[in-house]
Amino acid sequence: MNPEQIALVQSSFEDVRPIAEVAAGLFYGRLFDTDPELKPLFKGDVAQQGRMLMSVLSAAVKGLSDLDALVPVLRNLGARHHTYGVQEAHYVTVGSTLLWTLSQGLGDKFTPEVRAAWTDAYGLIADVMQFGALELQRQQRHARESERDHRRARELTAG
Numbered sequence: 001m002n003p004e005q006i007a008l009v010q011s012s013f014e015d016v017r018p019i020a021e022v023a024a025g026l027f028y029g030r031l032f033d034t035d036p037e038l039k040p041l042f043k044g045d046v047a048q049q050g051r052m053l054m055s056v057l058s059a060a061v062k063g064l065s066d067l068d069a070l071v072p073v074l075r076n077l078g079a080r081h082h083t084y085g086v087q088e089a090h091y092v093t094v095g096s097t098l099l100w101t102l103s104q105g106l107g108d109k110f111t112p113e114v115r116a117a118w119t120d121a122y123g124l125i126a127d128v129m130q131f132g133a134l135e136l137q138r139q140q141r142h143a144r145e146s147e148r149d150h151r152r153a154r155e156l157t158a159g
Contacts, residue, residue, distance in 0.1 A: 001124060005117035006064045012114050013061045016105050024050025027101040035093050041085050060125050071128055078132030086133070091126040098122055 001009075016023055028046050032039045042049050056077065063070030102118055103110045
């Protein structure tokens with residue numbers, strides 16, 4: 001992302017802050033209408049989920065100016081979401097839902113330039129989160145293989 005796109009995302013998010021609760025409600029309503037199978041992944045109060053969504057978005061939007069700090073946070077977030085059952089295909093649904101929510105919340109301020117900047121920002125966020133999920137999967141696979149090898153070695157020495 002270039003500095004102009006980052007500035008567009010950050011300034012447009014400032015317009016979302018005053019309507020954050022409404023925006024979160026729109027987001028989750030649309031998300032669950034679009035893919036009802038996602039609803040079980042979200043345990044607990046939807047209002048609380050909305051606050052967490054806005055908090056994460058706020059940190060990510062701010063972090064676009066400091067990717068060295070943002071990337072590890074997003075990797076960890078992606079790994080954590082993998083443990084909740086989030087799959088690669090879900091990122092597409094979330095991305096389109098986010099763009100729809102922004103268009104509803106920002107109205108005329110959601111210009112083609114702002115849409116393009118948010119599309120790039122979400123693409124970056126989703127890519128890094130998915131990388132974090134893949135890293136976790138690799139670690140889990142390695143741990144299973146290592147455990148299997150140790151078990152086989154114990155069986156051979158015991159047998």
